[in-house]
Amino acid sequence: MVRLRSAAVRAGAVFLAVAFVYVGVSKFRGASGWSERFGRWGYPANAAYVVGVLEILGGLGMLIPRWRGAASLTLGVIMIGALCTHLVHSEFPRVIPPLVLGGIAFLMYWSHRRPTGEG
Numbered sequence: 001m002v003r004l005r006s007a008a009v010r011a012g013a014v015f016l017a018v019a020f021v022y023v024g025v026s027k028f029r030g031a032s033g034w035s036e037r038f039g040r041w042g043y044p045a046n047a048a049y050v051v052g053v054l055e056i057l058g059g060l061g062m063l064i065p066r067w068r069g070a071a072s073l074t075l076g077v078i079m080i081g082a083l084c085t086h087l088v089h090s091e092f093p094r095v096i097p098p099l100v101l102g103g104i105a106f107l108m109y110w111s112h113r114r115p116t117g118e119g
Helices: 002-026 034-040 047-061 065-088 092-112
Strands: none
Touching: 002 047, 002 065, 002 092, 034 047, 047 065, 065 092
């Protein structure tokens, strides 16, 4: 059972790493339109770059077990922001990716936490 849990955590970490590094890098490509979207949502256009850097760093942090807890918590918080942004702007189909990725990120965070002593 421990092997299965360990394999699931590693698979989740790799999945989140690939997803967030890919999306983070896309925020630096002019053709993807992220700056325009952020502006339309009321954020400064440069906020797309800040979020992109956090996504890339968080994705890479998922691959380092020592950093996995902080990285998964950071990515989960970013996904809460994305979820709220899409809900406020009535972009309901865009709610699904932050729900899924944020859910996995928080599961990874909880799986990384050390159990407290029960006596």
